[in-house]
Amino acid sequence: MKKQLLKEIIEKKEKKIEFAIITDLENGESCVFEKEKPIDKNFEKYKEKIISQFDKKKNGIIDGTNIFVETYIRPIxxxxxxxxxxxxxxxxxxxxxxxxxxxxxxxxxxxxxxxxxxxxxxxxxxxxxxxxxxxxxxxxxxxxxxxxxxxxxxxxxxxxxxxxxxxxxxxxxxxxxxxxxxxxxxxxxxxxxxxxxxxxxxxxxxxxxxxxxxxxxxxxxxxxxx
Amino acid sequence: MKNSFDEKILEEAKDWIFAKRNVVLATVIQTWGSSPRQVGSRMIVNDKGDFSGSVSGGCVETAVVRECLGLIKENKPFKKIEFRVSNESAWEVGLACGGEIAIFLEQIN
CATH class of the missing domain: 3.40.50.720 (NAD(P)-binding Rossmann-like Domain)
Known part of the structure; x- marks a missing residue:
């Protein structure tokens, strides 16, 4: 994970913006995902699956891929x-x-x-x-x-x-x-x-x-x- | 209930980096059976061997610290490690609870 990404994550957490951290376990690349914003081009082909995982508010590896999703969802x-x-x-x-x-x-x-x-x-x-x-x-x-x-x-x-x-x-x-x-x-x-x-x-x-x-x-x- | 907004582990990682330490982030990415910490649980380890947070109920943390220090030493960006059921009669690291976990280690650079 890049230092810059860590900074971005902490800022989003402070603002309580709902987002997910997505990581490609194959090459170690990671980025922040927000539903209303365009997705990082490295993860474009997994877009639909990432959105569906995000909507389920679930953390985990998307089936059949090497993509790990961790969601930050506001508490009830x-x-x-x-x-x-x-x-x-x-x-x-x-x-x-x-x-x-x-x-x-x-x-x-x-x-x-x-x-x-x-x-x-x-x-x-x-x-x-x-x-x-x-x-x-x-x-x-x-x-x-x-x-x-x-x-x-x-x-x-x-x-x-x-x-x-x-x-x-x-x-x-x-x-x-x-x-x-x-x-x-x-x-x-x-x-x-x-x-x-x-x-x-x-x-x-x-x-x-x-x-x-x-x-x-x-x-x-x-x-x-x- | 897990609420990622309340976890302060990444903030702590940032402080360590600010203090010029090398930091490895360990995240539980998969679990099977009865593992104590859920997917998304995190711990951080620095080059001095200090750690914070948890990825199990204390069963594998020592081994994770060792792996993280290895990653820093060899200057590898990331690594995936897995822990399985331990053999209680042997002095080996494992999950006494009978679960299995996969952990993703990554250097923050």
């Missing part, structure tokens, strides 16, 4: 609505699993810097908060307030924008009521069924860290199902 963005006790544990799990995290809660006394050090906190109602943060199909929503005033607008935004994972805290009864409200708001069953509710896999625990663990376990398992 996890938005937690409700800076509640469970969120404090969730944040720690999510951090060690390399998720990017932000918290939305209009209630200032919950969402304080002191309770969530070094986490992006947005002290606004979900509708305004979502104007501030970019969301896409790589975003996960974890709604924890079980207060319709706060959770519902966030869930509606997540459904409309096809978030990769949507989960909402609350009992079966709470969730049934939530589904009824969403139906009334114009969402169909297929959309509503995308919400994991009650959120989390069945662990049996009821304490805040146990619930956080069951939620994060569900999120991780959904990542690998993709």
């Amino acid at each position: 963005n996890v938005i937690i609505v409700g800076a509640v006790h469970i969120a404090q544990y969730l944040v720690n799990f999510a951090k060690s699993l390399n998720f990017e995290i932000s918290i939305i809660d209009p209630r200032g006394y919950f969402a304080s810097e002191q309770r969530f050090p070094n986490i992006k906190i947005i002290n606004k109602w979900p509708k305004e908060a979502f104007e501030e943060i970019k969301t896409d199909q790589n975003t996960a929503l974890i709604a924890l307030t079980h207060d319709p005033k706060i959770d519902d607008p966030a869930l509606q935004h997540a459904l409309k924008n096809k978030f990769f994972y949507i989960g909402a805290l609350g009992s079966k009864k709470t969730h049934a009521n939530r589904c009824a409200r969403l139906k009334e708001a114009g969402f169909n069953d297929a959309q509503i069924n995308k919400i994991f509710g009650p959120i989390g896999i069945k662990l049996g625990g009821k304490s805040a860290p146990e619930i956080a663990l069951s939620i994060i376990a569900q999120l991780v398992s959904e990542v690998y199902k993709k």
Whole structure:
């Protein structure tokens, strides 16, 4: 690898640009690949295969070639609505699993810097908060307030924008009521069924860290199902 | 979950180069069976024999350092090496986990 390439890679990492490093294992040549930019002429003939590997977000040697691809893909963005006790544990799990995290809660006394050090906190109602943060199909929503005033607008935004994972805290009864409200708001069953509710896999625990663990376990398992 | 954006190994390589060291980058390019580190895992080795990062769970790092020093000494640009299941009764390097890995070594020049 050339020093110049190393410099280029580090710059792209800092800017969080999605790219791949491609290496020809036969002759040691390597370069940076970006989807929207023309490919290095040495790798032109593998273009289609490199793009397909990149889209799969997979690192490895492309079948039948000597080309190694390592992708740099942005981590899943996890938005937690409700800076509640469970969120404090969730944040720690999510951090060690390399998720990017932000918290939305209009209630200032919950969402304080002191309770969530070094986490992006947005002290606004979900509708305004979502104007501030970019969301896409790589975003996960974890709604924890079980207060319709706060959770519902966030869930509606997540459904409309096809978030990769949507989960909402609350009992079966709470969730049934939530589904009824969403139906009334114009969402169909297929959309509503995308919400994991009650959120989390069945662990049996009821304490805040146990619930956080069951939620994060569900999120991780959904990542690998993709 | 692996997030390449968070790995600081290449930044560390840059610092070593800035300090006028010869640096070899070792990358796991293929795995078979139960290997401890996934494809794309990296370690760096310099001409003093210092290393950072990992390509296995500590099973083959020493051998990788030796290979990297050899690469610098012979001034070869790159090399592919493979490690297979170790024979536990012998004092040889290998993967006690029973996996196999291929590692690509390249000098940063």
